[in-house]
Amino acid sequence: MIYNDTIVALATASGAGAVAIIRVSGADAITISDSCFKSVTAKKTLVNQKTHTIHLGHIIDDKRTIDEVLVSVFKNPNSYTGEDVVEISCHGSVYIQQEIIQLLLRKGCRMADAGEFTLRAFLNGKLDLSQAEAVADLISSDNEASHQIAMQQMRGGFSSEISKLREELLNFASLIELELDFAEEDVEFADRGEFNALVERIGLVLRRLIDSFAVGNVIKNGIPVAIVGEPNVGKSTLLNALLNEERAIVSDIAGTTRDTIEDELVIDGIGFRFIDTAGIRETKDVVESIGIKKTFEKMEQAQVVVLLFSAIEFKTEAARLKVEIEKIKNRLPLKPMVIIANKVDTLDAAELERLHTEFKDVHLLSAKTGEGVEELKNKLISFVNTGALRNNETIVTNTRHxxxxxxxxxxxxxVKYGLENGISGDLLAIDIRQALYHFGEITGQVTNDELLGNIFANFCIGK
Incomplete structure (x- = not known):
């Protein structure tokens, strides 16, 4: 692919709107745009204008006026891509958008590939690779937490931490390599004590970043929460209460929910994906059996399980419920779980007190009246380790990273093992080079066309 030609694309969302922005980038961006722009000010040309200026005029195709526009001029290297960039703000008619783009194509532009503007920003040193990937995350962020993480990474928080570690390791690597040049003289330029302390510190930072992925990944993609229980205990009613809308069908007939129903809710800036599942029970109904099978699959996949029982069952079948609860806990020993006694509005004060005393860890709730729903939301938030987010620490959300x-x-x-066991410098150097290589993969100091193609193919056109 040639990256020094001039490209054009619609930078705003496709479809009609009040205003649309058409972005042009490349060596000829200003001259091509100038060839079809007529300023309202006599004899003004875009080529002679200063960078970061806006100009009112018309887009002209021969003698035909297509639209009145505002044209923004950004001259290299002080632009998003590092090239000359022109952004044409026109009226949002789909017809006008296409007419202007087709005109620019006839004048010598090429339609941009997905993510090509950001790719050029990376190639021209305006962003490193992790920052470029954060641009896509920022565009797709749909809650406060994912937006905050993407902004922190786009500003270079993650890449600066990695670059600093890489630079320190590179300095010691240079000394190790120097020792190899003087191998016959048996000298040490790299202080092994300092080097060991550095390796120890790098290992701790890497471990923290690796561990943060568990939190970052669910924040980015939403935390899946499976709502499970026997038929007719109020799972669908609870889903509706959480979402504050009639999302799931509610009926007194057991087995109404035959398949899983999913919807999203943002609580305190964290996205949750609630999954209403089919009721768990013995059944001969083929369709319902498939739904129950899916319920167990969703339980395995979920980050959190909300296990729902009827408060009446706690009153009349306490011994059986204790066995059922233990059975599910044993099946999912590491899974965060909230056990709920629903329909507490059907119990009197004495029965509620007895239930609370006998089952201390059970959350009391009435999906019908809304009692206890906010407390459940707070409990779900408590499962998410957002401390790092509040402290603005680096959180890894990207699988490639x-x-x-x-x-x-x-x-x-x-390397640490080699230092502890006195392994020779030439063998240490091999492991250090590999570590440096993987650091470079993150920030883009080590790249290939296939890697770049895979990353930027997921961007939207125009970005």
Missing amino acids: YSSLLKAFEEIEK
């Missing part, structure tokens, strides 16, 4: 961090950590552990 996570994979590279794991590989880098593995190599650092090899």
Whole structure:
């Protein structure tokens, strides 16, 4: 792919709107745009204008006026892509958008590929690779937490931390390599004590970043919460109460929910994906059996399980419920779980007190009246370790970064082992080079066309 031609794309969402922005980038961006722009000010040309200026005029195709527009001029290197960039703000008619784009194509532009503007920003040193990927995360962020993480990464928080570690390791690597040049003289330029302390510190930072992925990944993609229980205990009513809308069908007939129903809710800036599942029971109904099978699958996949029982069952079948609860806990020993006694509005004060005394860990709730729903939301938030987010610490959300961090950590552990066991400098150098390679993969200091293609193919056109 050639990255020095001039490209054009619609930068705003496709479809009609009040205003649309058409972005042009490349060596000829200003001259091509100037060739079809007529300023309201006589004899004004875009080529002679200063960078970061806006100009009112018309887009002209021969003698035909297409639209009145505002044209923004950004001259290299002080632009998003590092190239000359022109942004044409026109009226949001789909017809006008296409007419202007087609005109620019005839004048010598090429339609931009997905993410090509950001790719050029990376290639021209305006962003490193992790920052470029954060642009896509920022566009797709749909809650406060994912937005905050993407902004922190786009500003370079993550990449600066990695770059600093890489630079320190590179300095010691240079000394190790220097020792190899004087191998016959048996000298040490790299202080092994300082080097060991550095490797120890790098290992701790990598471990923290790797561990943060568990939190970052669910924040980015939403935390899946499975609502499970026997038929007719109020799972669908609870889903509706959480979402504050009639999302699931509610009926007194057991087995109404035959398949899983999913919807999203943002609580305190964290996205949750609630999954209303089919009731768990013995059944000969083929369709319902498939739904129950899916329920167990969703329980395995969920980050949190909300286990629902009827408060009346706690009153009349306490012994059986204790067995059922233990059975499910044993099946999912590491899974965060909220056990709920629903329909507490059907119990009197004495029965509620007895239930609370006998089942201390059970959350009392009435999905019908809304009692206890807010407390459930607070409980779900407590399962999410948002401390790092509030403290503005680096959180890893990208699977590619996570994979590279794991590989880098593995190599650092090899270096640490080598230092502890007196392994020769030439063998240490091999592991250090590999660690540096994996650090470079994250920030884009090590890239290939296939990697870049995979990353930027997921961007939207125009960004």
